[in-house]
Amino acid sequence: MSVTVRRVGEGRFVARTANGATVEVGGDGFSPVQLLEAALAACAAMTAEQLITRRGGSDFAVIATGTQSAHELSSVDIAFDLPADEPLATIVPRAVARECKVSRTVEHGAPVTVRLNG
Secondary structure, X not given: OOEEEEEEEOOEEEEEEOXXXXXXXXXXXXXXXXXXXXXXXXXXXXXXXXHHHHOOOOOXXXXXXXXXXXXXXXXEEEEEOOOOOXXXXXXXXXXXXXHOHHHHHHHOOXXXXXXXXX
């Protein structure tokens, strides 16, 4: 499950999965921080989708908003565009905390190793 990122121009890159899906990074595409925000929101949405649709909310949006300090992304707020529903307000955050690998990885600070192949 690797992603390959290739430079396609000055400050422009394309990320590609093994099955050929792509996303543009830099230039007019996503910034790396926006990709992280999107990954967090998408993971939360995919985790909660069945819980939400089962209660009748088949069309919903998820908004991820990051707070940045001068040098890093210091927090990310993930909001579901849904009516306040007490059971969902309790169940969805608990499910995301338990099941979303992206948010768990960020929250637990997985180490990142950078190396040169060659």
